[in-house]
Amino acid sequence: MQNAAPNPDAKEVPQVRLKGENGRLLLLLPPELDIPGSATSWTDVWQQLKQRLNAGERFWQPKTPVHVIARDRLLDARQLQAIADVLSESDLELKRVYTSRRQTAVAAATIGISVEQQTPIARLSQSSEESGQALAEPLYLETTVRSGVEIRHPGTVVVLGDVNPGSSIIADGDVLVWGTLRGVVQAGASGNMRCLVMALRMEPTQIRIGDLMARAPETPPSQYQPEVAYVMNGSIRIVRRTDFSKDLLFS
Structure with a gap:
């Protein structure tokens, strides 16, 4: 009986x-592919993950941080929590998701x-004459950003909630907080000095716009109202929203 020849076209x-990479463990999830018979459904991914973690040969130490490379895979909160829980059972800590x-x-x-939300790998290339690059669409978060959490996004971030210390x-892009801002924020992280930081209550640990840095006043105001942080004359200024005009950015 002859063995079947391998199919060169098979993917x-x-x-x-x-x-393992630089003291951390990368968990690489397969992309969502529309290929008949491919094992890319959540059930298949979940089973594969458990098999990898339960394998006899482990190459990580306890409490090793895990970064999930999700790529274009769509994961909801329940699935992400399930990944965090099964990693915890193996004495691993889910630290960050790239998607x-x-x-x-x-x-x-x-x-x-x-x-960290990344732009898709497959995108239109730009000509060398183009000096700018369009930002990603805004990321809207209806939640409290808790201590220890870092959000990275190649566009504007809008938080409907508080940003904790x-x-x-x-x-x-810009950072807009419809709540109290007490953490660290950076707008214009790619170098755009015309970006803004806005909050209903401004008490940041640190504000960065481009490569400039500022801190909130040590003495808090007696009354809080929405404020805007922007760059003018080489420094970051914070003013009440009612006193701010975008004309200041171009003056």
């Missing part, structure tokens, strides 16, 4: 992978996991 089915999907980024932030938001 390798993506699998869940664990990879190109907005819904996955929101789900991660909602359950208190640091997240010990947390941070890093955005290539």
